Amino acid sequence: MSSASGLSTRVLLVCAAIGVGTGLLGGAAGWLTLVVLAGAPWAYGLVLGSHVLPGIVAQQVVRRPWVALITHVLAALVASATAPQWTFRFLGTALLFGGIQEAVAALTRYRSWAPARFSVSAVIIGLVVAVAVWFAADIASLTPVARIAYLVIGVVGPVAWTAVGLSVGAGLRRAGVARGLSSSR
Numbered sequence: 001m002s003s004a005s006g007l008s009t010r011v012l013l014v015c016a017a018i019g020v021g022t023g024l025l026g027g028a029a030g031w032l033t034l035v036v037l038a039g040a041p042w043a044y045g046l047v048l049g050s051h052v053l054p055g056i057v058a059q060q061v062v063r064r065p066w067v068a069l070i071t072h073v074l075a076a077l078v079a080s081a082t083a084p085q086w087t088f089r090f091l092g093t094a095l096l097f098g099g100i101q102e103a104v105a106a107l108t109r110y111r112s113w114a115p116a117r118f119s120v121s122a123v124i125i126g127l128v129v130a131v132a133v134w135f136a137a138d139i140a141s142l143t144p145v146a147r148i149a150y151l152v153i154g155v156v157g158p159v160a161w162t163a164v165g166l167s168v169g170a171g172l173r174r175a176g177v178a179r180g181l182s183s184s185r
């Protein structure tokens with residue numbers, strides 16, 4: 001294992017396993033996107049919010065630098081195999097979400113793994129997504145109630161999926177997946 005990066009083969013295999021599982025969910029979310037944007041664009045935050053899972057689960061389990069970004073990219077590749085029409089969006093989302101999650105963790109020098117720290121990255125992601133999708137999906141053309149629902153769900157979606165990811169990660173830690181992987185910090 002490289003002491004500089006802490007990315008042993010075992011760490012990378014755990015990231016890959018998490019990436020495959022969350023990537024399959026991401027592919028399903030990709031197909032669901034078409035239905036949601038056509039029928040209920042105000043609810044899109046719930047679908048897009050699911051893409052926070054790779055980094056959240058990886059950071060909760062491994063608790064090392066770069067695992068969020070690596071796992072996001074692997075999940076994007078798996079999602080692209082199941083919903084190839086979204087390949088570039090999956091990769092862009094992986095870089096954006098993984099980058100935000102890594103940046104927030106780096107601000108604490110990868111020493112804080114409290115749920116509140118994960119929630120900060122989720123709120124930032126929710127705000128970025130809410131603004132981007134507002135224009136991409138022409139949310140301004142919706143009724144005032146739908147616009148408000150969109151903004152609330154756009155931020156709450158990633159936060160809710162973060163709670164799911166923390167729960168999954170905690171379960172994996174209890175099952176022993178993290179044994180020997182976490183840094184001593």
